[in-house]
Amino acid sequence: MSKSITETAGIDVSKRKLDVALAAGPDRLQASNDPAGYQQIESWLREHGVERVGLEASGHYEAAVAAHLRRVGFCVVLLDPAQVKGFRRFKKKRAKNDKIDARLIAVATADMEPDSIRPAPDERLAPWAEHLTLIEQIGEDISRLKTRRDRYSLPAHKRYLETEITRLSRRRDREIVRLLAKLRRHPDLALKLDLLESIPGLGPLTALSFVLRMPELGRMTRAEAAALVGVAPFDDESGEHTGERHIAGGRKRLRRSIYQAAFSASQRWNPILLALYKRLIAKGKHHKVATVACARKLVEIANAILARATPWQDKAVTP
Structure with missing residues (x-):
């Protein structure tokens, strides 16, 4: 049995209670979803030598327990419900209740490669x-x-x-x-805001969205940034079939904010996005396709500016 499996637990979250299970072993725990329950879970996890804990995003009911466990030193992995559902289908598990879900979340968390686990978010x-x-x-x-x-x-x-x-x-x-x-x-966040607001067409609300909803920006590749926002097109090809590429996933509120900013900037304010939009429309691309491409370019520009810690310049080179 691998070391990562023996040190992993999963928590199924609901409004009032938390079901905890190990990835390996029959032991389980049920605790209240409140500070007293978090203390109980912390002690139980330490008794079982757990280091990594997985939780499924559950309407923000998971936020407090996740923050507590991170604060006391556990590696916390927040799983998208689609990930858990896909893993359930992969494992061919049909039965579903809170205890079963906690074990499934634990096994899915143990199966994750270390480099796919994002660092703990900034508590601020x-x-x-x-x-x-x-x-x-x-x-x-x-x-x-x-x-x-x-x-x-x-x-x-x-x-x-x-x-x-x-x-x-x-x-x-x-x-x-x-x-x-x-x-x-906060000087570090003020600098980020100033750098982002130097981009033509990117206003305070979009700058806030980047800083608060995408703290990883500036520390990733352009492809990773686009995929995280949800403006990266995915292939639809198999054998002789070649389908249209579509965007999918990402962070919904962030994607909406960036799309709106890109729409405005590509019509008037940003010379790079304006040129890109006109070029795509001239090639016969649909308005929405051109706007999504501009949104992706806006993410790339923001990522490059934060990575270089250099504000926008009129003769800025396309990232």
Whole structure:
């Protein structure tokens, strides 16, 4: 039995409880999803010589226990639900309950190569990323209200919606200022923001998305960065079949923010993206295909600028 298997456990997460199982061995534990439960799990894992712990992303209910285990020295691996589902199918496991899932997560975590496990995230970023989500959701509420406004004809109703739009817009602007101020108290994050905002067409919200939702940026290849965002096209070929390439996966909110920024920048603000968009359209590419290509190029530019720690220059060489 390999060393990594004997030192690995999995946790199935729900709102109120946590089921823990070893990748090897019958021992199991059930604890409450609260600080007392985290202490109980920590002691149990140490008793069993566990070093690596896998959890399935579960509607943010896993965040607190993952943060606690990282803080006390465990290697924590957060698995996408699609990974766990695919591993279940690979292992041909049909039965499903919390105890079975915990063991499956443990085995899937033990099977991961060490170089595929990302380092622990910066603990400072999680509350700020939550603040950014609030800002984005306020923006989504504003968009919905604008759609509703266009469907009403009575002046009183339209005035009410206009008032709500104005109120939320002001609130969103205030929250952006507050979040930027929080990050700028930290010199390393302030530098990242300045470097990213030097890129034409990349505003404060997109800079915040890069810094908070993609802290790895600047320490990876252009292909890795594009795949992590979800703007890298994947092949669809088999034998004589050659299908269209499609983007997939990635970090949803980050991808949406970058796509919106790329759309704006490629129409007016960024000379590299503007030239790329026009060239692709001239070749007959669909507008969305050209915009996705610009989003990928924007990620590459941001990655290169952070890697070099050099702000945008008008004669910048395409990364």
